[in-house]
Amino acid sequence: MKKALLVIAHGSRRNTANDEVAALADRIAAKAGGRYQQVSACFLELATPSIEQAIETAIGNGAIDITLFPYFLSAGQHVANDIPEVVDLCQRRHPQVVMNLLPHLGQSLELVDLIDTLVD
Amino acid sequence: MKKALLVIAHGSRRNTANDEVAALADRIAAKAGGRYQQVSACFLELATPSIEQAIETAIGNGAIDITLFPYFLSAGQHVANDIPEVVDLCQRRHPQVVMNLLPHLGQSLELVDLIDTLVD
Numbered sequence: 001m002k003k004a005l006l007v008i009a010h011g012s013r014r015n016t017a018n019d020e021v022a023a024l025a026d027r028i029a030a031k032a033g034g035r036y037q038q039v040s041a042c043f044l045e046l047a048t049p050s051i052e053q054a055i056e057t058a059i060g061n062g063a064i065d066i067t068l069f070p071y072f073l074s075a076g077q078h079v080a081n082d083i084p085e086v087v088d089l090c091q092r093r094h095p096q097v098v099m100n101l102l103p104h105l106g107q108s109l110e111l112v113d114l115i116d117t118l119v120d
Numbered sequence: 121m122k123k124a125l126l127v128i129a130h131g132s133r134r135n136t137a138n139d140e141v142a143a144l145a146d147r148i149a150a151k152a153g154g155r156y157q158q159v160s161a162c163f164l165e166l167a168t169p170s171i172e173q174a175i176e177t178a179i180g181n182g183a184i185d186i187t188l189f190p191y192f193l194s195a196g197q198h199v200a201n202d203i204p205e206v207v208d209l210c211q212r213r214h215p216q217v218v219m220n221l222l223p224h225l226g227q228s229l230e231l232v233d234l235i236d237t238l239v240d
Contacts, residue, residue: 016195017194024235076132106140115127115148118228119125
């Protein structure tokens with residue numbers, strides 16, 4: 001397993017909310033075809049696996065290239081500091097693995113196009 | 121002014137996060153063309169205008185049809201209960217106004233397509 005995609009969500013005390021993120025990761029996996037050999041959800045807090053656990057699992061499964069996608073709408077403390085800190089810690093522990101932290105969802109200009117169709 | 125779109129966000133203590141939502145509403149307004157005569161952001165908590173304030177303002181400006189879009193990723197307590205309660209309260213106060221509360225963003229299946237392009 002070479003390439004992994006981790007969808008990072010905040011995490012909730014409500015299991016159903018965390019399950020929604022896991023289901024989203026499954027749907028992304030189905031669309032991603034062969035581009036990623038693993039797509040899974042992980043959580044900043046309140047739920048497992050943590051970001052760190054998910055990275056370690058992916059590496060344990062043979063990932064050498066990990067893309068991390070923050071499933072957040074707003075660039076708060078979590079997106080600006082907390083997530084980069086965890087990724088940086090893992091990157092220093094595994095310098096041979098490529099880790100690519102993407103901009104958060106809310107940053108995407110295409111989101112406007114999507115919302116435009118939803119409110120039609 | 122007949123038709124208004126209100127983008128409902130959670131609201132943050134950080135002004136920049138609230139400003140992001142207002143900027144999003146402006147971009148949606150630019151795309152929406154003539155479909156909505158007003159597009160604006162409102163907040164469930166921690167920021168203003170509140171949902172109720174935004175509805176009252178829209179009605180004061182002549183809106184007779186108000187679409188409400190919850191800019192939330194996860195169907196938690198806020199999406200399931202808090203937002204519908206406020207909208208219901210306003211609807212009972214203004215029975216002559218059409219109020220259409222849409223599913224929240226995270227419910228959109230097209231979100232998977234968008235994320236698929238973002239992680240490419």
